[in-house]
Amino acid sequence: MKKTLKLSKTSKGNFATYGMVILAYAILQFLGSNAVREGGLLSPTLRGQLVPICAYVVMALSLNLTVGILGELSLGHAGFMSVGAFSGTIAAIALQNTIPAGGPRLLIAMVIGAAFATVAGILIGIPVLRLNGDYLAIVTLAFGEIIKSLITNLYVGKDANGLHFSFITNNMRLGEGGQMLLNGPMGINGINKISTFTAGFVLILIALFVIFNLVNSRSGRAIMALRDNRIAAESVGIPVTKYKMMAFVTSAALAGSAGALFALGQNSLISTKFDFNTSILVLVFVVLGGLGRMWGSIIAAAALTILPEALRQFSDYRMLVYAIVLILVMLATNNPTLKGFFAKLFRKPEEVETGKGGEGK
Amino acid sequence: MKNRTLALLLTGAMLAGALAGCGGGAAESKAPAESQAPAESAAPAESSAPAATGSVFKLGGTGPLTGGAAIYGNAAKAGAEIAVEEINAMGGDIQFELKYEDDTHDAEKAVNAYNTLKGWGMQIFLGSVTSTPCVATSQEANADKTFLLTPSASSTDVLGGVANPLTGTVDVPRKDTAFQMCFMDPNQGSASAQYIFDQKLGTKVGVIYKNDDVYSTGIYNSFAAKAEELGLEVVSTTTFTEDTQTDFSVQISDAKDNGADLLFLPMYYQPASLILSQCKSAGYAPKFFGVDGMDGILTLDGFDVTLAEGVMLLTPFNSDATDDATKSFVEKYKAKMGEVPNQFAADNYDCVYAIYNALKAAGATADMSNEELCNALIGQFTTMTFDGLTGEGMTWTADGAVSKSPKGMVIENGAYVGMD
Numbered sequence: 001m002k003k004t005l006k007l008s009k010t011s012k013g014n015f016a017t018y019g020m021v022i023l024a025y026a027i028l029q030f031l032g033s034n035a036v037r038e039g040g041l042l043s044p045t046l047r048g049q050l051v052p053i054c055a056y057v058v059m060a061l062s063l064n065l066t067v068g069i070l071g072e073l074s075l076g077h078a079g080f081m082s083v084g085a086f087s088g089t090i091a092a093i094a095l096q097n098t099i100p101a102g103g104p105r106l107l108i109a110m111v112i113g114a115a116f117a118t119v120a121g122i123l124i125g126i127p128v129l130r131l132n133g134d135y136l137a138i139v140t141l142a143f144g145e146i147i148k149s150l151i152t153n154l155y156v157g158k159d160a161n162g163l164h165f166s167f168i169t170n171n172m173r174l175g176e177g178g179q180m181l182l183n184g185p186m187g188i189n190g191i192n193k194i195s196t197f198t199a200g201f202v203l204i205l206i207a208l209f210v211i212f213n214l215v216n217s218r219s220g221r222a223i224m225a226l227r228d229n230r231i232a233a234e235s236v237g238i239p240v241t242k243y244k245m246m247a248f249v250t251s252a253a254l255a256g257s258a259g260a261l262f263a264l265g266q267n268s269l270i271s272t273k274f275d276f277n278t279s280i281l282v283l284v285f286v287v288l289g290g291l292g293r294m295w296g297s298i299i300a301a302a303a304l305t306i307l308p309e310a311l312r313q314f315s316d317y318r319m320l321v322y323a324i325v326l327i328l329v330m331l332a333t334n335n336p337t338l339k340g341f342f343a344k345l346f347r348k349p350e351e352v353e354t355g356k357g358g359e360g361k
Numbered sequence: 362m363k364n365r366t367l368a369l370l371l372t373g374a375m376l377a378g379a380l381a382g383c384g385g386g387a388a389e390s391k392a393p394a395e396s397q398a399p400a401e402s403a404a405p406a407e408s409s410a411p412a413a414t415g416s417v418f419k420l421g422g423t424g425p426l427t428g429g430a431a432i433y434g435n436a437a438k439a440g441a442e443i444a445v446e447e448i449n450a451m452g453g454d455i456q457f458e459l460k461y462e463d464d465t466h467d468a469e470k471a472v473n474a475y476n477t478l479k480g481w482g483m484q485i486f487l488g489s490v491t492s493t494p495c496v497a498t499s500q501e502a503n504a505d506k507t508f509l510l511t512p513s514a515s516s517t518d519v520l521g522g523v524a525n526p527l528t529g530t531v532d533v534p535r536k537d538t539a540f541q542m543c544f545m546d547p548n549q550g551s552a553s554a555q556y557i558f559d560q561k562l563g564t565k566v567g568v569i570y571k572n573d574d575v576y577s578t579g580i581y582n583s584f585a586a587k588a589e590e591l592g593l594e595v596v597s598t599t600t601f602t603e604d605t606q607t608d609f610s611v612q613i614s615d616a617k618d619n620g621a622d623l624l625f626l627p628m629y630y631q632p633a634s635l636i637l638s639q640c641k642s643a644g645y646a647p648k649f650f651g652v653d654g655m656d657g658i659l660t661l662d663g664f665d666v667t668l669a670e671g672v673m674l675l676t677p678f679n680s681d682a683t684d685d686a687t688k689s690f691v692e693k694y695k696a697k698m699g700e701v702p703n704q705f706a707a708d709n710y711d712c713v714y715a716i717y718n719a720l721k722a723a724g725a726t727a728d729m730s731n732e733e734l735c736n737a738l739i740g741q742f743t744t745m746t747f748d749g750l751t752g753e754g755m756t757w758t759a760d761g762a763v764s765k766s767p768k769g770m771v772i773e774n775g776a777y778v779g780m781d
Contacts, residue, residue: 044476052469145604152573152602157528170582172528180525180532185578189496189518190533267500268468268518270493272573272603309473312462319427 014212017295018205024302025201032197045309051265053305054200055081055258060285060297061207062254067283068292069215070247071227072129073137076144077282080252081259082274083120084113086151088260089188089269090181094158102194106264109194110203110257117256120147121249129244132230136248144279151271156182187270188263195265203261204298207254211294214250223247288329416727417456418720418734420445420713421478422487423498425466430491432657433629433705434463436698437490437512440706443693444713455720457713464489468497475501483507484731485738487712488539490705492516492546492575503536508735510540510716510742512708515653516575517545520761538735540742540761542708542715542751544677546576549652550583552767553625553675558591560769560780562673563623563648565596567616569609569636570627572600580627580652597621606632609639616647623648630658637668653677653767657703659775666775675767677751678707679777687750704751711749719745 032040032047040047059081066074088109099105120143128139155170156163159178166172170184182188214220222243225233234240263269285304289296307325311318332338422441424434438461445457460481462474471494478486486502488511489495495514499521502509517523522535523545544552557563566588571577588595596619599612613636616624624640624647626633633655640646651658651674658669680691680701690710694702719741725734739759747755752765769780 044479045473048472048476148573149602157530170528174528174530178528178530180528180530183525183532185573186516186518186575190500190521266469266472266497268493268497270468270575273468308470309477312474312477315463316426318463 010216013295017208017298020295021201021204021208021298025197028197046306049305049309050197051195051200052262053302054197054204055262055265056282056285056305057204057298057301058207058258058261059255059282060289060301061204061211061294062251062258063282064286064289064292064294064297065211065214065247065251065254067286068290069220069227070223070244070251072244072248073134074140074251075137075276075279075283076140076142076147077255078274078276078278079140079144079147080117080120080255081262081278082147082151082271084117084256084259085263085269085274086182086188086271087116088113088256089191089263090156092194092264093181093188093191094163096192103199106194106196106199106261109264110260113260114253114257117259118249118253121252122245125245125248129248130241141276144274144276148271148275151182152185154182155180155184185270187268189268191264191267191269193265193267195261200261203257208294210250210254214247219243219246284326288326288333290333416454416725417458418727419482419484420457420459420487420716421462421481421483421485422459422489423462423464423471423474423478423494424490426461426463428465430466433513434490436703436705437709439694439698440512440702440709441487441713443690443697444710448713448717453721455717457717464494466491466494468494470494471498472501479505484727484734485716487512487709488519489514492519492579495519496575499536499539503538506538506732506735508538508731508738510542510712512542512712513705515541515543515546515549516579517547518575520545522760523547535760538739540757541763542712543763544653544765544767545762546579547583548762549675549767550580550627551587553580553627553650553652554584554587554591554593556675556769557623557625557650558593562650563621565594565619565621566623566625567597567619567621567647568595568625568627569599569601569612569616571602571606571632573602574628576654577628584625584627601632607635609636610643612636613640613643613645617643617645621647623650626651626655629654630656630661634658634661634664634668637672638665641668649673651675653704657705659772660701660703669772670774672772673780674770676704676770676777677765677767678704679768679770679779680707681776690750707750711747711751714749715742715747718747
């Protein structure tokens with residue numbers, strides 16, 4: 001009896017998260033439409049940020065799967081985003097004449113981005129997820145840097161004969177109608193923006209659906225058992241590497257599709273964009289939102305993407321204010337007094353009693 | 362728990378302090394003619410405000426005002442501010458209101474900054490200061506039909522429509538509204554190779570360039586293509602990246618072992634200053650040849666100027682020039698920023714004046730839409746001739762590229778001296 005009650009609470013939470021995303025989408029769409037006012041109520045800055053916000057939300061969700069659910073630290077998540085971004089964008093540009101419609105092309109780009117990131121995730125996961133301890137953190141850190149260097153030195157061109165590649169030095173000679181798709185350190189320029197806010201919204205829903213269903217499945221329970229006590233989980237016969245791979249590769253695939261979404265919403269792309277700082281930024285979203293808490297990741301990613309732009313009026317003090325707000329939020333979300341206050345607001349009376357008891361005075 | 366609450370209160374107090382501290386700045390920056398650091402600009406802004414019976418054009422720009430490349434962004438911003446103050450003080454029909462937004466040398470942030478300027482009502486765009494962000498913002502400006510004149514973003518992709526020197530393909534279509542005040546990367550690279558070849562500065566050339574940087578790679582590519590065409594012998598080509606730009610021992614010993622007697626350094630001056638000092642400690646003394654990014658090396662904090670003795674560079678601006686315009690600009694810049702202006706500041710100063718001249722000649726008024734202004738300015742830019750700090754008789758083609766001759770400079774006794 002109790003078990004069914006608890007389960008329904010989880011699904012309630014999940015549905016609340018879906019509802020939050022849908023509501024936010026509906027409000028933003030309404031504010032951005034001409035129905036309210038000519039040109040909408042959203043500032044040009046926020047309007048331009050809608051697609052990046054969606055991409056960062058998916059990044060935070062996917063990293064939360066690795067860090068919060070699987071309990072492994074990944075410091076190179078931007079590497080997967082980079083793989084997805086570049087493979088997806090190259091595919092989108094190469095298919096420009098074959099599939100002129102933006103929507104299907106974006107879908108193909110996201111699938112290709114996810115596929116390449118999956119391959120990268122499997123390649124890294126096979127050796128590393130067999131190890132114990134913090135090795136994944138170190139290897140993913142190195143992976144992010146390797147991807148950055150590889151793409152900086154990669155040249156991709158296209159002409160009537162198909163795709164051409166060269167590495168380190170660009171020695172390709174393209175025929176009539178040729179075009180450089182990826183130009184080494186100059187990256188990809190002149191991208192036609194085909195990502196839309198709606199596509200980003202759908203991707204967030206897909207990511208949530210995949211993660212919630214994975215977590216609430218038999219496999220998900222095995223993954224969380226591994227996180228909580230690896231030895232105990234192994235002793236009851238859970239194959240460690242298999243379940244770790246499952247979570248890690250899913251996370252990589254989602255990051256790859258987020259990368260494609262992000263890249264196709266920008267008009268130029270260079271590999272140094274996806275550096276260690278970007279990985280840490282996504283990790284900050286996850287930690288700020290709460291480990292394993294998906295709705296927290298969504299809010300944190302959206303808020304921390306908008307915040308630096310919203311603080312522009314403080315000009316030189318902008319990043320100082322940003323840092324202080326960050327510290328403030330971290331402290332506030334961990335403050336027992338505030339937590340108790342919010343718990344009282346949102347929970348039923350009898351639950352508050354147990355909630356208080358759990359905190360230990 | 363007590364400690365946590367205390368920490369929370371303290372951070373809250375810090376935030377309140379920071380907000381109060383810059384609250385004044387935010388309010389003052391709404392002064393009509395200027396939106397910059399309030400203390401210095403408040404006075405000229407007020408004095409020029411009454412003259413604003415004419416048209417006040419909203420001029421915007423993005424640049425790295427914080428972060429690793431902030432030195433370029435702040436220099437360019439100060440250059441534009443000086444020009445705007447001068448123009449507003451003249452009190453003619455054309456007045457400017459200038460706003461700079463920070464892009465931290467990142468394309469994504471630059472687009473956000475551009476959108477913020479758009480929300481502010483920017484009519485004419487001074488582009489982005491550095492190449493990577495400007496490639497992104499120029500595409501946005503072109504889509505919005507807003508005129509763009511960048512002081513220093515020299516990549517070909519800023520303008521578009523320029524053939525890739527290695528493959529001969531045009532990868533980015535021409536962005537019609539984009540113009541440059543600086544030399545384009547390929548022109549610098551091929552001009553450098555031509556100059557070295559013509560003046561017989563070296564027989565064996567070594568090159569060190571930054572291969573994860575748009576600017577450095579762009580110059581290198583065209584240098585390599587031109588050197589091959591001329592038969593200039595390049596004996597050593599080595600690279601570095603953002604993460605490895607502190608230790609150059611491998612690159613230097615490679616050039617030394619291959620007997621390079623001239624080192625070509627297409628990069629900004631911070632890594633170049635390290636290469637100079639590390640060459641000295643390695644006992645290697647080739648000739649050094651730089652490009653416009655090398656300009657500013659003499660004003661770098663803590664840099665021993667004797668190291669730069671004999672360094673040659675191609676730059677459009679010489680702060681030691683004796684003409685009145687340069688003298689007055691250098692004086693104002695020193696009063697404002699406390700240092701000698703570099704080429705970035707001078708280029709942006711010229712940008713504002715070029716736009717001013719063009720607006721004046723076109724008889725433009727501030728109530729025109731961005732697109733009308735843009736068409737009027739394109740018409741003027743492709744036909745007018747402009748004399749500025751960074752060159753005389755500059756002209757622009759419909760490609761957006763400027764035509765002005767680079768000045769070969771050599772550093773002697775801690776100052777630039779013309780080479781010709």
